Amino acid sequence: MVLITNTDDDIIRETEKTIGVKFDEIVTAQQAGAYKPSHKGFHLARERLGLPKSEIWHAGFGFKYDIVSATELGYTTVWVNRQGEARPVNVKETFLVGDMQTLVYLMQGIEVSMRE
Template sequence: MSAAPLPNKPKVITFDTYGTLIDWDGALRAYLTLLFGPDVDVAAFYQRWYYGHALPAVLDEPFKLYRDLLTDTLLAACEQEGLTVTREQAERLGDVMADAPPFADTNPVLDVLRELCPLATISNSQKDILEASAAKMNDPFTFMVTGEVVGAYKPAAPLFERVLELAQAKPDEAVHIAQSQYVDLPRSVPMGIPTIWINRQGQALQPEHPAPTLELPNLTALPRALGLSL
């Protein structure tokens, strides 16, 4: 499958927020370190929680609000690992997500791109969390679509369809910018949306996932890729 080329002037630029614009991984790992202390390999636990519990809950399980998904999957992972955590501590994950800071390159780049065309976010989150994060980014988004709007999570098509409808844009008139090869690329690329993969973690693209139009290590070169400069 060949990814769509970048448009000369997009009608809308859509973003994944967490991991692309907001350092959710860093905030989560810091919180897990606070919970478990120095004797637990937090990086290894994070991998087992995400790939063994959180990602399957997004992809395969009945829809639930994202705060509940975070709580339930952390409790399940801790039970499997023999780690003690209270429900109240697990319920804090939604607040940790809302409090997570933007990456250093996020706000300068968004301030440039918002002059080009409307910006939007398609987020596997929920409204109150996303609004708190948007405030940290100087409220750059004209449109914000979360899982709770359509009762499903990326890579479900309705989230992408909804933001295109709001922006009155065809797939090839948009650009989607995201860090997840698991929930973003498998939907945006087949839909014909030109897609830029922000590969902050230096991951290898898995063969079952479609290649993006462009891969960048961070947001710094994004304005140039879209015909602008900082």
């Protein structure tokens, strides 16, 4: 699991400690040399993972900064739409969930189906 964030390295180190989630990689805007919605952070994350784009899923809260960019790159996308916002542009996410818990259930279900 990779975190792609529009923050700097020093800020995300402290955030990672407080949220208690262990990421395989963290790609900051500072490392990528650009902020989302630029594709640079997405490309850097994919390079670090060494996976084909067909195996990459991107989940995010920001439609413009996360879902549009990931869709442009051909990734499977999950829009975590906590506020019930209307889709702002003519791009469609692969999956839509209303909260992080539902995202966890979705991912667990997919993991189980992949094992079968």
